[in-house]
Amino acid sequence: EIVLTQSPATLSLSPGERAILSCRASQSISSYLAWYQQKPGQAPRLLISDASNRATGIPARFSGSGSGTDFTLTIGGLEPEDFASYYCQHRSNWPWTFGQGTKVEI
Amino acid sequence: QVQLVESGGGVVQPGTSLRLSCAASGFTFSSYTMHWVRQAPGKGLERVAIISHHNKIKNYADSVRGRFTISRDNSKNTLYLQMDSLRPEDTAVYYCAKDHKYGYVDYWGQGTLVTVSS
Numbered sequence: 001e002i003v004l005t006q007s008p009a010t011l012s013l014s015p016g017e018r019a020i021l022s023c024r025a026s027q028s029i030s031s032y033l034a035w036y037q038q039k040p041g042q043a044p045r046l047l048i049s050d051a052s053n054r055a056t057g058i059p060a061r062f063s064g065s066g067s068g069t070d071f072t073l074t075i076g077g078l079e080p081e082d083f084a085s086y087y088c089q090h091r092s093n094w095p096w097t098f099g100q101g102t103k104v105e106i
Numbered sequence: 107q108v109q110l111v112e113s114g115g116g117v118v119q120p121g122t123s124l125r126l127s128c129a130a131s132g133f134t135f136s137s138y139t140m141h142w143v144r145q146a147p148g149k150g151l152e153r154v155a156i157i158s159h160h161n162k163i164k165n166y167a168d169s170v171r172g173r174f175t176i177s178r179d180n181s182k183n184t185l186y187l188q189m190d191s192l193r194p195e196d197t198a199v200y201y202c203a204k205d206h207k208y209g210y211v212d213y214w215g216q217g218t219l220v221t222v223s224s
Contacts, residue, residue, distance in 0.1 A: 001168075034210040036151075043201055043214035044151065055212065087151055091209020094165045098151040 004099035019075040023088035032092045108132040108213040115218030128185040128202030136180035139205035144198035
């Protein structure tokens with residue numbers, strides 16, 4: 001099973017600042033990585049697929065990069081609605097696992 | 107628009123069974139792989155099972171294999187999760203989800219809470 005490790009667990013920032021979230025895979029997953037945002041009491045929302053492809057309706061301030069084992073989600077200029085938890089997830093082989101999450105807090 | 111509506115959650119005792127349903131609309135259900143993903147209270151996400159559009163591929167997380175069964179009825183646009191031999195650690199919100207690019211999820215239901223407790 002491929003393990004995804006996200007860091008940091010919590011990121012404390014202010015609105016307008018840039019957030020950089022990391023996801024590291026225990027073995028190469030090519031570019032088969034997605035990022036999701038989840039707010040309390042809500043279902044997750046797909047932000048990025050295949051490492052760098054923004055999902056429909058996702059603002060341009062969200063960008064993804066990386067390949068192999070190291071991936072990054074960058075939020076350029078945090079808006080109030082961006083304070084949430086973020087999860088990475090791979091689809092390289094079964095089981096398609098999630099990282100443990102990064103909480104972006106004010 | 108895509109809608110996924112789960113039902114069937116509730117409070118059950120350990121060792122018992124429960125069947126979740128998910129009614130899908132707004133897309134061609136029979137063309138998509140579907141997922142069940144769960145989230146224990148205050149915890150992260152875990153993909154429980156997936157089923158291919160044609161019913162031929164079913165994959166399960168190790169934690170539920172042999173106890174849970176995923177199925178679908180394309181004529182009714184409905185996804186199911188039969189959960190047997192439930193354990194306290196199965197307590198979670200269970201989300202029905204539509205596949206994107208065979209592996210990701212682009213639409214999620216609102217979730218249904220399953221609580222396993224004596």
